[in-house]
Amino acid sequence: MTLSAEQIQANWIEFNTNIETFITGDRKQKLLDFYSKFEDRIILMPAANNKKYHSAFPGGYVDHVNRVVKAALSMSAVWEGFGCDMTTFTQEELVFSAINHDLGKMGSDTEDAYITQTDNWRRDKMGETYAFNTSLPFASVPDRGLFLLQQHDIKYTFNEMVAIQTHDGLYDAANEKYLKSFMPETKPRSSLLFILHQADMMAARIEFEIEWLPKFSKDSVATPKKNYTLPSNQKGNSKQKALNTVASVGLKNMLDSL
C-alpha cells in the first residue's frame, strides 16, 4: 500500500494539530520541537517492518498514530457511556499517550530502527519491506519511546507511563504484571491503559482490513468450475454413462442436477 505525498503531508499537519490542541504547559512546545527536529525521519516512517503487520509502508507510522488518537477519543466516550470513572485520567493524558505510544519505533535520536531491506529474497518472499537496524541495542518499543521522551526533557505522568508501557495489552507478556493481577490493590487505578490498548488494536485491525481485504476479494480469486460435465460433442452421453455407474439414487440425483 502507498500513501500519496499529499496524504503524507496532511497526516503530518493533523499529527501536529493534535499536539497543539490537546497538550498543554511547557511540554507542548517541547513536544512540537521534538517532532519538528525529527520530522524528516518520522514523516516517512512505517508503523512496522513487515507486511504481515500493519502499515509497513512510508508514512504508515503517522497515519497509524493519528488513527489511534481518533480511536482513543471515541473509545473514551464509549467507556464514559458505560459508567467508567473518568476522573482517573485526563483527556490530555489520553491523547499524549496515544500520540507517543509507538514512539519507540523511531529508534534512537541518531539511528532509525527500521532501515531498507536490501535482501531481495527476504523482501519478496518474507514481506520484510524493512530490516531492523542491528546497530541499535535491543529495547522494547515502549521502553525506547519513554527513554526518548525523558532524553528530550519531555515529562510524562504516571498514567501516561503505564499506558504507553502496556499499550500492546496481553499481546506482550511483559504486561502481565499490570494486567493479570487478581488483587484489587495491584490492579490499575485508571482505565486509561485499557482504552489506549483498545484504540491501538482497533486502529491496527482497520489498517489490516484497508490493506488486505481487497486482495482477498472474489475478483482476486479464480472462480472454481461450477460442474465437470464433459462437452456434448464427445461420443455418447458421457455424463449419463458416468451417472449410471453411481449406485446411490440420492447421490445420482444430486450429481445429475449439477
Ligand SMILES: [Fe+2]
Ligand atoms: Fe500502535
